[in-house]
Amino acid sequence: MKAAVLVFPGSNCDRDMAVALHQAGADVTMVWHKDDRIPEGTDLVAVPGGFSFGDYLRCGAIAANAPICSALRAHAERGGYVLGVCNGFQILTETGLLPGVLMRNARLTFLCRTERLTVATTDSPFTARYKDGQGIDIPIAHHDGNYQADPETLARLEGEARIAFTYAANPNGSVRDIAGILSENRRILGMMPHPERAADAALGGQDGALLFAALTAQLADA
Numbered sequence: 001m002k003a004a005v006l007v008f009p010g011s012n013c014d015r016d017m018a019v020a021l022h023q024a025g026a027d028v029t030m031v032w033h034k035d036d037r038i039p040e041g042t043d044l045v046a047v048p049g050g051f052s053f054g055d056y057l058r059c060g061a062i063a064a065n066a067p068i069c070s071a072l073r074a075h076a077e078r079g080g081y082v083l084g085v086c087n088g089f090q091i092l093t094e095t096g097l098l099p100g101v102l103m104r105n106a107r108l109t110f111l112c113r114t115e116r117l118t119v120a121t122t123d124s125p126f127t128a129r130y131k132d133g134q135g136i137d138i139p140i141a142h143h144d145g146n147y148q149a150d151p152e153t154l155a156r157l158e159g160e161a162r163i164a165f166t167y168a169a170n171p172n173g174s175v176r177d178i179a180g181i182l183s184e185n186r187r188i189l190g191m192m193p194h195p196e197r198a199a200d201a202a203l204g205g206q207d208g209a210l211l212f213a214a215l216t217a218q219l220a221d222a
């Protein structure tokens with residue numbers, strides 16, 4: 001699998017993402033936000049966590065207008081795979097590649113701790129290695145993780161089983177405990193928790209590793 005990790009000024013999980021993908025067997029290239037193309041043959045574009053452009057305006061709003069995001073949109077429109085984690089999820093909602101918004105956490109504080117998630121669907125290239133309803137422990141680190149969407153969007157997400165993960169004990173006020181969602185074609189996943197921070201025993205948890213393993217297995221021959 002060929003993966004590209006986007007890098008914005010203020011990204012701080014780009015290296016962790018690259019390591020997690022590499023350990024799962026991917027061939028990884030870092031791509032600077034001012035580039036206007038994604039390397040030929042890229043299967044997966046990963047949009048990492050951090051504080052792109054200092055979180056000014058709204059988290060992810062400036063990054064979503066960077067030159068590389070036109071190439072990201074074209075990649076998604078071609079049916080390419082995209083993984084957005086934390087600030088990456090915020091960027092995906094700002095580009096319109098995923099529906100809804102990430103608002104300030106309900107209690108207005110930055111949250112940095114491990115949360116128990118429930119795997120809400122295994123029907124995706126990201127979650128196929130988990131079991132339906134499985135509890136997994138994945139770190140969060142955000143102040144704008146409060147996912148909200150209008151009732152029609154929520155009904156669609158639920159009806160099409162596009163909620164990938166929910167929080168067991170909602171930390172941030174997200175509607176319906178949503179921690180991560182899938183696109184209509186199930187090839188784009190946005191999630192606030194950081195699977196790349198739980199992808200190696202040395203990091204204190206390995207529950208995220210199965211997400212990367214599922215992806216590389218799915219895309220091995222792509």
Ligand SMILES: NC(=O)CC[C@H](N)C(=O)O
Pocket residue numbers: 048049050051052055059085086087088141142143144145
């Ligand atoms: N870890 C992250 O990607 C943080 C995202 C964003 N800066 C927030 O605090 O909500």
